[in-house]
Amino acid sequence: MPGKSIRNLFLNDTFILSIILVNTVTIFSEGFHNLPESLFILIYFIDSAITLLFIFEAIVKIQYWGWKKYIKSNWNKLDFILVVLSLPSFVLVFMHVSHSDLSFLLVLRVSRVFKFLRFFKFIPGIMDLAKGVKRALKTSVVVLLGFLVYNLIISVLSCSLFSDISPKYFGDPATSFYSTFRIFTVEGWYEIPERMLNPEMSSMEVFGIKIYFMFILITGGIFGLSLVNSIFVDAMISDNTDQLEDKIDTLNQKLDSLLQMETHFLDEKDKFSNKKEIE
Secondary structure: OOOHHHHHHHOOHHHHHHHHHHHHHHHHHHOOOOOOHHHHHHHHHHHHHHHHHHHHHHHHHHHHHOHHHHHHOHHHHHHHHHHHHHHHHHHHHHOOOOOOOOHHHHHHHHHHHHHHHHHHHHOOOHHHHHHHHHHHHHHHHHHHHHHHHHHHHHHHHHHHHHOOOOHHHHOOHHHHHHHHHHHHOOOOOOHHHHHHOOOOOOHHHHHHHHHHHHHHHHHHHHHHHHHHHHHHHHHHHHHHHHHHHHHHHHHHHHHHHHHHHHHHHHHHHHHHHHHHHHO
């Protein structure tokens, strides 16, 4: 069992967050291949040392809380999975695999970037946000499916109409599906039809193509995607709205109780005044 001071250090969220931020900088810097070799080695060493610290953190927490209590937390489950995923990058420090039959293991070094996910643990209200996203996905799943089906219909239609004119964008249903989605997201919606046009087309053909893509933009981009976004956002904030409505209802009930008490008090006061006048 590590010393109490070391244990408390690895149980401190601020310390762990600092390590994650340093690791973010090192992995980002490692992507610049024009760095001096000595600096690159130092960065790689720091990244491997941080991986070792994460492994030690998991050991400390498992020893402190016990395996059942440790793994019960969803955040600890994520931490443990990320530690396992980052092990290849740590093991490869001690293995020279670039010119061996194990060179495919170098691909596993990519797994170290998943350590970035631990940063989300420290975002305030992240659990409420995750619940909101989960609730929104359940609420809007039918609308999302409808949007994808409409995208599929338009992509098949566009493929049938323009596969010969513009095979780059509509040569097959899959390519057409992606191009249609680009138009729906208002990304390159005007570039695609402009590149499809050629001088040999008649003015009516040019006009028809432009009207067709304007129709796609309006129905799928402006109306369709906006509808999906509005339903998704409304579902995310619905829980907060429900809580606010409950608080308002509770407040109204308290006000009603106070009004009833006030009315009762005034009635009693009037009775007392009348009785006193009679006497």
